[in-house]
Amino acid sequence: MILKVDDVSKAFGKKSVLENIRLTIEEREIIAFVGANGAGKTTLMKCILGFLPFKGNITVADEKVQFGETASNAHIGYLPDVPQFYAFYTAKQYLKMCQKVSGNVTDERVDEMLKLVGLENRPEKIQQYSRGMKQRLGIAQALLHKPKLLICDEPTSALDPEGREQILKILQEAKKETAILFSTHILSEAERISNRMIILHDREIKFDGPLKRKVSNDRFYVEFMSEVSLENFKEFQIEQEKEGWTVQFSDEMNKQAFMQRIIEVDASLKKFMPQEETLEQFVKEVTNR
Amino acid sequence: MKSFIKKEWDQYFLTNRWLIFFVIFIALGIMNPFTAKITPVLIENMMGDEFSSAFGEVTAVDSWLQFFKNVPQLGLIGFLLMMANSMSKELQEGTLPIFLAKGLKRKSVILAKLLAHTMMWTIGYLISIGVTYLYTIYYWDQSIVQQLPLALFGIYLFALLFIFITFLGNTITNSTMGGLGLSGIVLIVLIFLNTFFDSKWNPFMLFNEINERLLNDIAFSYSEPFLTIIALMILCVTFAILHFNKRAI
Numbered sequence: 001m002i003l004k005v006d007d008v009s010k011a012f013g014k015k016s017v018l019e020n021i022r023l024t025i026e027e028r029e030i031i032a033f034v035g036a037n038g039a040g041k042t043t044l045m046k047c048i049l050g051f052l053p054f055k056g057n058i059t060v061a062d063e064k065v066q067f068g069e070t071a072s073n074a075h076i077g078y079l080p081d082v083p084q085f086y087a088f089y090t091a092k093q094y095l096k097m098c099q100k101v102s103g104n105v106t107d108e109r110v111d112e113m114l115k116l117v118g119l120e121n122r123p124e125k126i127q128q129y130s131r132g133m134k135q136r137l138g139i140a141q142a143l144l145h146k147p148k149l150l151i152c153d154e155p156t157s158a159l160d161p162e163g164r165e166q167i168l169k170i171l172q173e174a175k176k177e178t179a180i181l182f183s184t185h186i187l188s189e190a191e192r193i194s195n196r197m198i199i200l201h202d203r204e205i206k207f208d209g210p211l212k213r214k215v216s217n218d219r220f221y222v223e224f225m226s227e228v229s230l231e232n233f234k235e236f237q238i239e240q241e242k243e244g245w246t247v248q249f250s251d252e253m254n255k256q257a258f259m260q261r262i263i264e265v266d267a268s269l270k271k272f273m274p275q276e277e278t279l280e281q282f283v284k285e286v287t288n289r
Numbered sequence: 290m291k292s293f294i295k296k297e298w299d300q301y302f303l304t305n306r307w308l309i310f311f312v313i314f315i316a317l318g319i320m321n322p323f324t325a326k327i328t329p330v331l332i333e334n335m336m337g338d339e340f341s342s343a344f345g346e347v348t349a350v351d352s353w354l355q356f357f358k359n360v361p362q363l364g365l366i367g368f369l370l371m372m373a374n375s376m377s378k379e380l381q382e383g384t385l386p387i388f389l390a391k392g393l394k395r396k397s398v399i400l401a402k403l404l405a406h407t408m409m410w411t412i413g414y415l416i417s418i419g420v421t422y423l424y425t426i427y428y429w430d431q432s433i434v435q436q437l438p439l440a441l442f443g444i445y446l447f448a449l450l451f452i453f454i455t456f457l458g459n460t461i462t463n464s465t466m467g468g469l470g471l472s473g474i475v476l477i478v479l480i481f482l483n484t485f486f487d488s489k490w491n492p493f494m495l496f497n498e499i500n501e502r503l504l505n506d507i508a509f510s511y512s513e514p515f516l517t518i519i520a521l522m523i524l525c526v527t528f529a530i531l532h533f534n535k536r537a538i
Contacts, residue, residue, distance in 0.1 A: 049390050051538040068534045069395050078390035084383040086296060088303040100292030101393050141387060151390075 001062075002027055002075075002148050002179045003048065008056035010043055017043050019203040021056070025149065030175045032190030032211075033183040034283060035200035041183040042081070044200070045151050048181075049078060061148045074102075077142030077178065081153040083134060087127035091119040091137050094126060095144060102145035113140040117170060132163030139170050143178065150174060152182035156189060168193055187279040201287040216275045218249040223271035232265045233258070246275060290397040293388075297405030306371070314413040317364050318420025321355035322428060349429035350503045353437060356421050357444060357499050364417060365448045369455050369472065372406050374465040376456065376533075381463070386538055396530045399460070403526065406452050414445050435505030443495035443511055450492060450518045451476070453525040460529045489513045492521070 003025040010018040017040045025031060035041050047054040050070035058065040063072040085094055091114060099105040114120040117136035126137065135155060142150055155171070156164040164186075171180060172193050184190050190197055191211055199207040223244030230238065230245075236258055237248040249255040262269065277285075301307045325347055376398075379385040389395065418441060425431060451472050458471030479493040488494070490513045501507045 046538070049386075051386065051389070053537065068536070071392065073390050074392040076390055078387060080383060080386060082383065083387065085387075086300065086384060088300065093299075097292055097296055098388075098391065100295070101388055101391050138387075145391065 001025070002029075002060065003181070004057075004059045005044070005048070006057040006059075008044070008047060008054050008058060010040070010047055010052065010054045016203055018047075018054075021200075021205055023198060023205060023208060025179050025181060027148070028175060028177075028179055029196060030171070030180040030194045031182070032194035032197045033181055033200065034185075034187065034190055034197055035183070036287075037185075039200045040203060041200055042153055045078075045153055045181070045183065048151065049073060049076060074145075075148045077145065077147035077150040079135075079138045079142045079150070079152040079155055081155075081157060083138035083141075085126045085134065085137065088125060090125055091122050091129075091140070094137065095141060098141045098144050105145050109144060109146075113144050116140065116143070116173065118166070130163075132159050132166065135159060135163065135167055136170065139167065139174070143174055147178055150178045150180045150182075152180065154183050154185070156184065156186060164189070187283065191279055199283060199286050207286045211279070216277055218251075218255070219275040219277075220247050220249070220255075221245070221271060221273045221275050222247055222269065225268035225270050228265065228267045233261060236261075244271060290394070290401050293393065293397055293401035294404055297401055298408075301405070301409060310368075310371070310409065310413060311416065313367050314364060314416040315420055317359050318417040319424060321359055321417075321421045322352040322424040324355045324359075325351040326428060347429070349425050349431045349434050350500065352421065352425040352429065353434055353440075353503055354500060356417070357440070357496070360414065360417050361444050361448055361496075364413065365451060368410060368413065368448075369451065369469065372409075372452065373455050373459055373468040375402055375406070376460045377463045377465060377467075380538065389538065395533050395536075399526065399529050399533055403453065403456060403529075406456065407449060410449060410452055411445075414448070434503050436502045436509065439509075439511050440495075440499060440502055443514065446515060446518045447492050447495050450521055450525075453522045457525040457529045461532050490517045492518045 001024050003023070005021055005023045008018060008021040009016070021044060033041050033044075043052065046052045048058055048060065048065060050065050050067055050073060053067040058072075060072040061075040063070075063075060065072045086097070089097065092110065095110045095113060099107075099110055111120065117140040119133065119137055119140065122133075126134065129137065139152075139155070142152070152171070156167050159167065168189060171182065174180060175193075180194075182194075195210060197207065197209070197211050198205055221241070221244060230240065236254070237250070239246045239248075247258060249258065301310070328351075329347055385398065388398075422431070454475050455468040455472045457468075459465065459468030461467065462471075479491060482488060483491050483493040483497070489510055492514045495511075495514050498507060498509070502509050
C-alpha cells in the first residue's frame with residue numbers, strides 16, 4: 001500500500017473542511033480526485049504532504065506523515081496547481097538543483113525526465129516558458145526522484161487543449177512507475193486516464209471506486225428509419241439530437257405508451273438503445289445523495 | 290543544504306543582483322575618504338577659512354569615521370531592503386513547497402538563506418573596507434589609526450545581527466514590513482537602552498566613542514557586546530527554525 005489515509009479530519013478555525021476521511025492507494029493506481037471548488041481536495045493533498053496540521057493518521061509507503069518536517073515526503077512527487085520555479089534557471093539547471101535536493105538521482109534520470117516532457121535542448125530560462133511548458137517541467141521535477149506517489153493538483157486546469165493533451169500523455173506514461181493522485185474538474189480527463197475515482201463532497205468521500213457508468217433504464221436513444229414528426233410525441237419528454245431523439249421515460253407505463261404511439265404513427269425504429277449516464281450526471285447523483 | 294545555498298548564490302549572480310550590490314559597496318568605499326577629504330573644502334567655501342581651520346587637519350581617522358557612518362547606515366539599510374522578503378517571497382510565490390515536498394529539511398532552508406546573506410554581507414563589507422583602505426592610504430598616514438580591526442568587526446557583527454533579526458521578522462510575519470519592522474523596534478530599544486542605561490552588554494555601544502578608539506585614547510571592552518550579539522543571533526536562528534518547522538503552508 002502506497003498511501004493510507006485513516007480517519008483524517010481537518011478544520012480551519014471552526015470551519016470543518018474534511019471529516020473522517022479514509023482512503024488507500026495501491027502501487028501504480030491512478031486516481032482521479034473529483035470535487036467542487038472548496039470541497040477540500042487541495043487541503044487533503046496538503047495534509048498528505050505534511051503542509052497542514054490534521055487529525056488522524058496518514059502514511060506514505062509505511063512512513064507516518066508528520067505536520068511540518070516529514071520524512072514521508074521523500075516518497076512523494078508534488079505538482080502544485082500553478083507550479084512556480086526559480087525563473088533564472090533553465091529547465092536543466094532547475095532539475096539539477098532538484099537532483100541535489102533529492103540525493104539519489106542520476107544525471108541520466110535528469111536527461112530522461114527532460115526528454116519525457118519535451119524540454120531537452122531548451123537553452124532559454126524558465127521565465128520565458130509558456131504555461132504549458134512550466135506545467136511539463138513541473139511534472140518532470142515531481143517524477144525526477146522516482147516517487148512512489150505522485151500528487152498533482154489540477155494539472156491541466158489552466159491549459160489549452162493541446163497542453164492538456166500533452167500533460168495527460170505524460171501522466172499516462174508516468175503511471176508505469178508510480179501511483180498517481182490527481183485532482184481535476186474535467187471529468188472526461190478523469191475517465192480517460194484513471195482507473196478509480198474519488199468524489200469529495202461536503203467534507204466527506206461520497207464515492208470511491210472504479211469508473212463505471214450505469215446504463216439507464218429510463219433514458220433511451222431513439223432513431224427512426226424515416227423522418228417522424230415530434231408533434232406526434234409531444235406528451236413525452238424528448239430532447240432532439242443530431243440524428244435522433246433522447247427520450248426520458250417516467251416509468252414503464254410511459255415507455256409502453258411511447259412504443260404504442262410508434263405503432264400508431266406507423267414509424268419504423270432504426271435504433272432504440274438505453275443511454276449511458278454521463279460522468280457529470282453520475283457525479284451529480286453521487287453528490288446529491 | 291548545499292543545494293539550497295547554491296540556489297541562493299545563483300539567485301544573486303544570475304539575476305544581476307550582485308551588480309547592484311557591488312556597485313553600492315564600491316561606491317560606499319570610495320565615498321568615505323572622498324567625503325573626509327572634501328568636507329573641509331566645502332566648509333571653507335561656505336563658511337570661510339576661520340570656521341574651517343577649527344576642524345583641524347583631515348587624517349586617516351576621519352576617513353574611517355566616515356566609513357562607520359556610511360556603511361552601517363546606507364550599506365546596511367540597502368542590504369536589508371534587498372533581503373527583507375527572502376522567506377516571504379518564496380512562500381507567497383510558491384517556489385519553496387516543491388522542494389519541501391521533496392523532503393528538503395525546513396531548517397536547511399533557514400540556514401542556507403542566512404548563510405547566503407551572511408556571505409554576501411561579508412563580501413560587501415570587505416569590498417567597502419578594501420576600497421576605503423586603499424583610498425585612505427593613498428592620501429593619509431594609516432599608521433595613526435588604532436583598534437581598527439576590532440572596531441570594524443564590531444560593526445560587521447552588529448549589522449549581521451540586524452540581518453538575522455530582519456530575517457526572523459520576515460519568517461514569522463511572512464511580510465517584508467514585518468522583517469524591517471522588527472529590526473526597527475529592536476534598534477529603537479537598543480538606542481533607548483544605550484542612551485539611558487550605561488550597559489557594556491548593549492550591542493549599540495559598539496558605535497560609542499569610535500573617534501577616541503581609533504586614536505587609541507580609551508580602553509574599550511569588545512567582548513561583552515560581541516557575546517550579546519552572538520547570543521541574539523543564535524536566538525534569531527532558533528526561533529526562525531522552530532517557527533518555520535511548524536508553519537502551515
